[in-house]
Amino acid sequence: AQTVTQSQPEMSVQEAETVTLSCTYDTSENNYYLFWYKQPPSRQMILVIRQEAYKQQNATENRFSVNFQKAAKSFSLKISDSQLGDTAMYFCAFMKSHSNYQLIWGAGTKLIIKP
Amino acid sequence: GAVVSQHPSRVICKSGTSVKIECRSLDFQATTMFWYRQFPKQSLMLMATSNEGSKATYEQGVEKDKFLINHASLTLSTLTVTSAHPEDSSFYICSARKASGSGETQYFGPGTRLLVL
Numbered sequence: 001a002q003t004v005t006q007s008q009p010e011m012s013v014q015e016a017e018t019v020t021l022s023c024t025y026d027t028s029e030n031n032y033y034l035f036w037y038k039q040p041p042s043r044q045m046i047l048v049i050r051q052e053a054y055k056q057q058n059a060t061e062n063r064f065s066v067n068f069q070k071a072a073k074s075f076s077l078k079i080s081d082s083q084l085g086d087t088a089m090y091f092c093a094f095m096k097s098h099s100n101y102q103l104i105w106g107a108g109t110k111l112i113i114k115p
Numbered sequence: 116g117a118v119v120s121q122h123p124s125r126v127i128c129k130s131g132t133s134v135k136i137e138c139r140s141l142d143f144q145a146t147t148m149f150w151y152r153q154f155p156k157q158s159l160m161l162m163a164t165s166n167e168g169s170k171a172t173y174e175q176g177v178e179k180d181k182f183l184i185n186h187a188s189l190t191l192s193t194l195t196v197t198s199a200h201p202e203d204s205s206f207y208i209c210s211a212r213k214a215s216g217s218g219e220t221q222y223f224g225p226g227t228r229l230l231v232l
Contacts, residue, residue, distance in 0.1 A: 033219045043206065045159075045223035091158060095219060100172075101147055101212055103221060105158045 023092030121224035138209030145211035
């Protein structure tokens with residue numbers, strides 16, 4: 001069975017700093033997808049970034065980028081130039097390819113951006 | 116875009132009554148919709164997977180007779196909490212995946228907060 005581990009329950013950084021959230025996973029699959037979702041205080045889940053395991057290139061979305069290390073089964077999220085609006089819970093999730101499209105979730109990391 | 120709505124956003128009901136929550140994909144057709152429950156400061160717990168036109172698949176430990184799911188169209192799924200009790204109070208979230216394209220990404224509704232008195 002697949003598992004997703006987020007080892008940092010909470011992190012806080014100053015506005016404009018760069019922060020990295022860690023995520024590791026365990027799977028015997030070769031093809032899969034990885035996601036980072038953000039849940040701000042409004043509790044609306046928002047997709048931040050996704051990565052296909054067959055792609056070696058790390059995904060980027062503006063200030064958000066990932067460091068995908070397939071052999072190490074690591075999928076960290078880097079937020080550059082952090083903003084107050086980045087304050088949220090961040091969840092890492094895993095999905096097998098050609099599956100029932102179910103997501104396996106990490107426990108989440110609470111990120112606080114301080115002014 | 117890929118917008119998912121949920122209604123109501125918040126509901127308070129008396130113990131023993133039933134509550135229906137609607138999940139709609141507004142600008143795309145959703146082959147599959149998922150229903151989650153989230154307790155405070157915790158991750159999402161998948162309750163069931165719903166495919167249009169077929170019976171929902173429930174996760175272990177989720178009572179299908181208590182949490183009735185109907186996915187009658189490609190844009191609407193409903194979750195009915197029957198004979199609700201205080202322990203059913205929670206935040207319920209739905210998500211949908213597109214019928215077209217690769218379909219791996221789930222798009223989430225804003226959630227429904229249920230309080231059972």
